[in-house]
Amino acid sequence: MKKSTFLWVFMCCMVGTLFAQTPAELSEIQAAKADQQMSVNLQELMTRLDNVGDTSMPLTNFFTANELQVLRSYSRPQSANRLADIIPTAGATESFSPVVGDFIYDPSDGVNGGPGGDCSTTSSGDLGDYPNCDCITVTTFNAPPGEEISVTFNSFRVFGAFDWFAIFDGSGPVTATNGSGSATNPTSGDPELWNSSVDGDELVDMINAGMTTFTSTSGSLTFASRFSGVVNTCGWEAEVVPAGGGGGGGITTPTVFGYEAVSEMYGSFDPVAPEVFTAISMGAADGTSLELTGDVDPNNPTTAYVSTTTPNFYSMDIETGVYTLIGPQALTFIGTSFDPTSGILYGYASDANLYTIDLATGAGTLVGPTGNTGLADLAITGDGDAYGHDLAADQIVSIDLTTGTATPIGPTGFNANFAQGMTWDPNSDTVFLASFNAANFLAEWRSVDLTTGATTIVGNINDPNVSEVTWAGIPFVPPMNDDCSGAVAMDCGDVETGDTNDFSDTGGFNASPDAWYSYTGSGDPEFITFSLCDGGTTYDSRLTVFDSCGGAQVVSNDDSCGLQSEVSFLSDGTTTYYVAVEGFGTTSAGPYSLELSCNPVAANDLCDDAIEIACGDVVAGSTNFATIDTAAGSCAGQDITAAGVWYTYTESIPGFIQDINLSTCDDADYDTKISVYSGDCGTLTCVAANDDGNGCSGFTSSVDFQSDGVSTYYILVHGFGTATGNFNLTMTCSPVPPPNDMIANSIDVDEIGFPYTDPAVNMPGATTEAGTPADCDNAGVQGVWYNFVPEMGGEATATVTSPAGYTSVTFYTADTEDSVETDLTLVDYFDNQCVPGADASILVTAGQVYYVYVANTMGVTDIVIDGDFYLGTGDTEIAGFNYYPNPATDQLNLSSGTGTIESAIIYNILGQEVVSREIGSNNAQLDVANLSVGTYILKVVVDGELGIYKIVKQ
Template structure:
């Protein structure tokens, strides 16, 4: 549904259309706001006529479409051609205000209630009606839908898309007020906020809930069913290449090419990358030469490009190895060359006679074929002379750079085509006898794609006796072979054969087995991460004298499997490959979050061995899964991680680490704490992340129940018996970062104030002079209260206390309290702040609580606050120094007997301390702050 207009015309049309539809005197404020917003909206519609004219001027090209058009322009052209080629009988147009369900197939078009046409100009034919209604439409049998046009006046009108057959499922898109895509109006807005114009379903149904106001009408939408009806998969064989629009290297399944699996970004960004081929003698390596002659080797598994230099030949449009002899050929627009990739040189073979060649393929018999985009035909090429002979028309309008390759498994030539009629990338097979092509499927259908080169790993005639010639195997394969005629390349004197496994893009647990009864000798299996690389798994006798192992595949790496024998054994074997999805938290990087109080059920049955995890309290010998506990409470706590609730059905182990997955640091571990099950207790500071590995004894695996208990450590003055003595620490005094939520419930009640059920901390003092004191909670959170009490002495219990009768000291929620006090009377303060950590401040008490003024003339110390060492000097002999914590407990003492000294405080916790110094028999009291 598109109509492209200029901005000045849009403004005039919107204003005219809106004014023609409504009487402004009858508008609500919301309706007037919608009209104003519509009038002020700036449209950036692209003229399709201009784009088509530019496309015609380009004519036929061997370069990339991104060299001529922006992403938005490509999308606009694609939408235009898709609309031009759609079947009107397959159009789905819902009824405004109705709730309807439609069965769809690939190629159907789905519109808003206004049908095809429309624009952001009010009143345009095809605009959705301003019906003041909600239209609900369910599409069944849809896996993927691609929006090619979108113009919904967001916030006033809106569209919601649900991944379900009704409006109860997951919301994929919502451009209404408060929605994740709030305010989207255009297709560009949709792509920017959602990340794509393609929506996929998980259950085969999508539901569209659309609200149209009674005021402004807009163009609505046009969307194509690009993968309806749950289409089938392919043969599981991958081709590799570059997707030029996105600039990404990757692969796709030649049986189902819709998904282009990006491996990594191509470093070729300035020149056009339109020629590449995989080496048949090293199937892990491809060679790429851009249109300026710059050559690269590419690791096809990792996508890593390595610059080799310039071959001295530009305008290369196709590259291919002759699998029969390993020669590398390059085709330009008009010529055929051979390439010495090691020497970075090219040699002319001859002129092809083709109008404009863009790709080259060579089959296993050395027959070469090229693709021409001027006459859209297939040509055969004589590799000895370079001369081309036209075979026949391809059957589609070809344009821009394209790829071509041979599949040895089916002896088929493929083209990664760019169809100029649809402006989309496609995979086609070629009949080399007639030139006619057959569509396999779109590559990124509905998306923006151009595959400038493509290639498949094809084996030379060599056997898999050596690692470099390893045969590809895939999930579900059973390979029957023998090692009797092979040679030995392993660490023991047994003949061996090699296989290689590359995943399909998703992590898997891969099982390699010789246990199906088809192996007749004492076998041995090994798995390596590369030829000559690290051994990652091995097994000798898993089922009698035969072997079986499993390993974790990350989905993209290639793994090399050696089938050999114990000692010098050799014989016949049957190798089976099975794959299963791993536990989601099989690797440390995928650890699942667990929190205090949680009990989680899990299993290690589909996990792999974490042999890279450090030994921690117990050895790691069986598969395990990972959990992550991120304690951000700020409360020092005691933790218990346990498998002892009866829900664990195997001989388990637990290991707990800090650090990160690449640098784990052991906290503790356990094997058997409660029978064969495990439990680990440890303490933390409330600001640490922990990784928990659930594994097993020996090779045991099974189901488990894991729970995490957290018990915050109460503050030191949680109980009245441990009240902080303000006489000792001095006043004013700030008790910093008190872990109030960790305080425990009180055991008694003062007179005139019921504190039963309260969780707080205590302070005490006996003033030496009359005065006032105020207590303040700096950061109130939850229930907060400050109260002062008189007491018989500083060794009183809660029941002996009496609330001080003063108007600023009420038995009520409060953030501060203030009382007058009398010299010689003992007092207690009780502070509650249930919802958070806070500083607690006592002030207005200067010079009346006994610490201040008890100093010694001629004595000094520094620094204060201190980190490590405190220095002392005195005019007279210093007898001794003692440091007390806020509970009055002596924590450091030292005999001095000198006029200067130093004292280490590095082992003290951060906080306030009282320091008593004796000089020539006189005692001085000072406050010391430890940083």
């Protein structure tokens, strides 16, 4: 038998000698007080404690509650872990804000008071005795905001004849007279918790009243004391201990359930902060016999099974503490534990053998001898490994569940005695001891190192009361986010890890275990990606997103990166979305690492937000974070089935016509499409589209169209099927040269008539010349050509109506109307000087061939060529002939009154016949719908007379 170690510190309350300064004072003292004998004798308690030896039986088999409190109170100061000492100033009114672990002492005058003192007598001369200051001291102790303060007295004595001590629940002012105490001295507006003049002036009085611990309800406690100038004694020592807390009321966080034998109550405490033990029910299962052991059923975590000293076997509801008798047991079980892997309840009996226990009857079936007679309890881990607490040797042992054999691992590091609890916490995968430390008379909650046997104290159970937990069990508490309603909120960039083996099936896509997370947007639409692809997920997973708990499925994915999952969807910016992390199969579960990434919707996701693009641009883009634009409609056979982004193009030179190529050819990482529209967003008109461009690899695209120089074009880059990805969009523009860009296509103006206007000439598209005329070098100049032969002498002019960039107008002479540049000679005239300018004029000679070269590099413009009457009269009109409308769109109506229209011919500005018709009546309609926009010449013959008219097609 090992020797029980206990700190032999005790105070003998014997009749003491009172020292007074005068006979009158001595007489008053002796008359007012006879020293009290403690109702329990500490020396006798110490002897009995030492005689108990090693036992796994509860403390209450050997001591009464009062005796236990005395033992506890006198041992506590020696084993306390002090944080700070608070020593008030004698005669002062002060406030302090202590924390748990601080110690509060009687006031000091700088010589006497504070720690120490002799509580067995008066006027001992010990400097720790409070001072003879003839003063009143008021000290308030404040808890942090919203909390309470609780103090436990380890020692206490004042000299009741003259001195007094009171405790008030609050921080209000105290009124007192500097004289002997009474029920009304001191007083306060706050509730009085203790008054030494009424309730007693020694620790034993507090013990007998069950009030060694005082807890505020107002956030503050106030100590008020009066010390005379006559006699002193030890004063007090009080420790600040945890206040409030508790468990019960539904298992939502990891909680230890067990039986506390000293108070004969079943209850619970926090495995992280065990100081507060919350009663759930009072009394043992049998009412008279004690509960030696018990454990929570891992397959039914609201039920525990308990064995008593009777011995009887019970089941119980751990949340209510209601017991149900199953039946008597033939064996007395000291320790029991469930194997979480099999659901079998094992028990260590008083015969030192290991048994399995039938839950239906309580009957034990022998497994085998442990070879150890000192075990106090068992614990079996989630791996099915069993361990025991060897009380006699203060060590941890491993136990073979197939044979019962116990094998030592190592010492626990403390002196355990009496009943002990032991359990495995499935929430933290830790074995704990609900131990009773005989060295300091404390019930302690200790974690166990299963490789060495060493234990680490977490905290004192039910501190500061004398407690002894004979069995403890911790049910598995599914994580808060086992259910959608408890989903863990995530932010962009967060990574959450876990293991779905710790979860149950509460919905989701299938019946596999699911962990729930949520995300609420910042107010703006964005693309959300939940991913299990970072390597931290090691099982065949599935992700499913819902728009609310129990709501509609938004998206789901099984395999995105191997057997792991990833989902992306568009958040509306306000909805809270819920994602279930689960498995492909109903039994698929394992470790996971869930990453949340957020990306704003592409800036040019909508047509209205199209990004401008210009000729020569190469723009990088992506459709990964864009939406599908089905409202734009199919274009040139290309349907819109994938997300796309928008670009827009408007010619910077109004009216400048160009051939446009838009391409992702060989420059995208997905199967692209390009669709081009004109019009306005919402009323788009298809212009051109392409899926797979000729010669383009990777199913990339290239589309061509001709701009009209006026319209705004909208370009949608999208994908085939549902494809999305990254691309570079290249825009290449090729200016469209005017019809008369080359001298060979010079417009023969005199075939049309004067004044002649060439409307909206696409001048920026003009090219340079093949040669240079004599006397005027136009090398590098981009221009267009006109020619005429005057019938008579006169003056000719040419004008650019909208000059832009480099502008020039130059007249040349030539021998024929089919000349080339090098055949030409500059007309030598003051207003035709081969210099930049928007107009020029010359004098003409009848029959001479003239060419006009016009440049206007940066703008579309009308070009007007005119002359005086020597060059003709313009339209040649026939009396009574009319044509309308002019301009015409689809049809030109002709009417000659009573005359007969014999024929009608329309020429373009190059003199080419584009419409010709023999008529033979006084009315006719000419179809001009297929003519290009521009100016034309109409020649009609009415009754043999020729008429020439200028018409405009719009």
